[in-house]
Amino acid sequence: MAKVLMKGNEAIAEASIRAGGLYYFGYPITPQNEVAEYLSRRMPEVGGTFLQVESEVAVSNMLYGAAGAGVRCWTTSSSPGISLMMEALSYIAAAELPCVIVNIMRTGPGLGGILPSQGDYRQAVKGGGHGDYRSIVYAPASLQEAVELMPLAFDRADRYRTPVLVLGDGMIGQMMEPVEFREHEFPPLPPKDWATDGCKGRKPNVVNSLYLDPVKEEELNRKLVAKYEEIARKEMKSDEYGTDKPYRVLLVAYGTTARICRTAIARLAEEGIGVALFRPITLFPFPAARLKELSRPAEFLLSVEMSTGQMVEDIELAVRCRKPVHFYGRQGGLVPTPEEVVDEVKRLLAGAKGGAA
Numbered sequence: 001m002a003k004v005l006m007k008g009n010e011a012i013a014e015a016s017i018r019a020g021g022l023y024y025f026g027y028p029i030t031p032q033n034e035v036a037e038y039l040s041r042r043m044p045e046v047g048g049t050f051l052q053v054e055s056e057v058a059v060s061n062m063l064y065g066a067a068g069a070g071v072r073c074w075t076t077s078s079s080p081g082i083s084l085m086m087e088a089l090s091y092i093a094a095a096e097l098p099c100v101i102v103n104i105m106r107t108g109p110g111l112g113g114i115l116p117s118q119g120d121y122r123q124a125v126k127g128g129g130h131g132d133y134r135s136i137v138y139a140p141a142s143l144q145e146a147v148e149l150m151p152l153a154f155d156r157a158d159r160y161r162t163p164v165l166v167l168g169d170g171m172i173g174q175m176m177e178p179v180e181f182r183e184h185e186f187p188p189l190p191p192k193d194w195a196t197d198g199c200k201g202r203k204p205n206v207v208n209s210l211y212l213d214p215v216k217e218e219e220l221n222r223k224l225v226a227k228y229e230e231i232a233r234k235e236m237k238s239d240e241y242g243t244d245k246p247y248r249v250l251l252v253a254y255g256t257t258a259r260i261c262r263t264a265i266a267r268l269a270e271e272g273i274g275v276a277l278f279r280p281i282t283l284f285p286f287p288a289a290r291l292k293e294l295s296r297p298a299e300f301l302l303s304v305e306m307s308t309g310q311m312v313e314d315i316e317l318a319v320r321c322r323k324p325v326h327f328y329g330r331q332g333g334l335v336p337t338p339e340e341v342v343d344e345v346k347r348l349l350a351g352a353k354g355g356a357a
Contacts, residue, residue: 004180008177009031009035013035021100029056030114036050036076057085063075072098078105087130090130099164100154106170107119108120119307132224134284138166138281144177240279241261250294253303257335264341278290295323301325303326306336328340
């Protein structure tokens with residue numbers, strides 16, 4: 001199939017349609033508005049449902065209802081809008097319902113601004129809503145990868161009966177790149193015999209997240225933990241660059257920031273400085289074992305983010321304090337440049353020689 005030049009938000013929308021995500025509920029917020037604009041035209045063409053709802057709170061509860069009925073449903077929003085969905089996301093996780101939520105992150109905290117950010121890492125990875133639950137979290141670094149991850153997100157949501165988050169920043173949503181929509185085949189899914197799709201000669205199904213009996217509530221929590229442990233064993237995804245050559249420094253970055261790091265690595269190589277990149281594709285489960293292995297040859301690790309360093313603690317946990325972990329980032333919608341990353345690597349290497357790092 002030929003490649004098509006598309007904006008990121010529109011490519012995500014089309015990939016989701018082709019993955020069977022035919023029930024979309026949304027509320028406008030920059031920088032992801034093109035998703036809804038695109039779907040408002042495309043959904044009638046494919047027999048899907050597009051509904052612009054009165055608020056993000058209503059969106060998330062419509063996801064709860066549609067997921068409970070067994071359909072493939074999803075939404076997109078941006079940082080403060082995602083925050084308003086967190087209560088319902090906890091309900092959805094507790095009720096073990098599948099849905100996909102795309103967050104095209106903008107700056108914060110608060111209303112912040114409409115420029116790109118990675119400031120929602122902790123919200124996505126550590127839960128976001130209340131209670132002991134987790135969500136699978138994917139972080140694409142290109143539009144093609146976003147297109148590839150959307151079918152996977154829908155499949156894993158159904159397979160594990162869990163919400164799946166896809167984290168992109170404003171650059172992923174707004175940039176244009178050529179993309180190719182490929183066919184994806186996954187193993188058969190278990191039947192949705194739990195869905196509230198009408199009683200047809202069977203006992204009624206009940207979707208619930210309220211357990212007043214503490215014993216039953218504990219049973220649910222333990223069941224969820226077992227599921228998250230299975231996800232952690234089976235679903236870790238990562239990418240690496242430059243690890244086939246000797247390196248003194250290991251950069252860690254996700255999403256579009258990782259692309260900036262690749263350019264920085266190439267420029268450092270021209271000066272004879274060996275640097276490699278580790279890129280988590282799943283932020284949960286975090287690919288800690290592979291990062292730990294790759295950290296061994298490095299003098300130190302440098303996390304590069306568009307945040308105040310929200311991923312640093314996961315990197316430190318992965319390497320278990322055996323190597324120094326440094327941070328470089330920009331906030332407020334400012335994006336680290338390759339030159340800034342190059343300068344920071346050189347500064348840290350000079351400090352290491354002087355014993356100050």
